[in-house]
């Protein structure tokens with residue numbers, strides 16, 4: 001028996017204008033809009049606020065989600081939510097404001113320190129209803145039961161996994177992604193590719209998740225280069241947004257693996273873009289897992305490149321794709337040093353994403369993978 005979780009999904013260009021209508025269906029007293037400085041500057045936060053106000057709703061805003069949302073961001077946001085007597089959260093942006101909004105909700109509802117929720121299934125009291133308005137293709141925080149919050153004191157990223165974190169509604173408007181620059185387009189797209197790869201070979205995958213993972217890798221191979229090259233290519237943007245949503249539904253229901261455990265650890269330790277780390281680790285993690293998932297990697301290769309020839313060619317093709325996208329740097333290029341590997345591995349082996357990997361990965365394996373990806 002398998003269960004498949006998903007929020008209600010509204011997909012299509014122009015859907016951002018419908019946020020107010022959907023929010024007012026919930027009859028909130030006041031809405032907390034969670035966003036960040038970049039998304040506000042791009043104009044999307046303002047568009048959502050206008051839609052909410054046009055539907056007669058009262059708003060409170062919190063724009064202080066960091067690129068790697070941290071405990072302090074969540075604490076301040078939860079205080080704003082409670083002080084302003086809000087009862088609905090609308091997150092606008094990519095993974096950062098959405099993860100921050102999820103954590104604000106569970107902290108405000110329970111009154112507990114957000115650090116307490118780290119790991120699997122530790123959330124007991126559901127947060128308020130959450131509507132996401134997505135403006136980047138990649139993280140899939142808008143469909144997932146994950147929230148990743150940085151603990152700056154502990155210099156680590158905490159992964160909180162709980163089905164109560166699946167948003168109630170996500171509004172996915174591909175037109176919003178035209179404001180992503182070439183690098184953000186590339187790395188969020190490669191993160192989505194990593195979601196599809198890890199979830200497809202995960203021990204918790206199932207026929208319900210295979211479809212989404214395979215279709216995601218196909219769409220990414222076909223559309224990521226065009227979306228990078230021409231930000232205004234709406235066809236490619238729309239297909240990338242779909243691919244990202246498919247990959248998100250796959251990993252939300254099948255889990256991830258060592259690539260994410262290791263990339264989360266880098267994101268917590270360095271503040272470097274976690275997607276760049278995910279991109280640098282992809283081929284090395286495939287190499288490590290290959291003996292336990294040969295058949296599945298072949299199927300991913302067929303879906304992505306049209307034919308299957310095995311581990312060597314798959315890794316070469318992915319390397320070629322990264323080079324074409326200008327995303328072929330190793331971990332050193334994003335500021336990771338060899339001296340960090342010990343500490344990074346310590347955090348990675350405690351990340352719940354490791355639990356569903358088909359090949360058990362211990363501390364020594366993780367250290368070796370970091371070494372190879374330098």
Ligand SMILES: [Fe+2]
Pocket residue numbers: 139191192194195260278
């Ligand atoms: Fe990811």
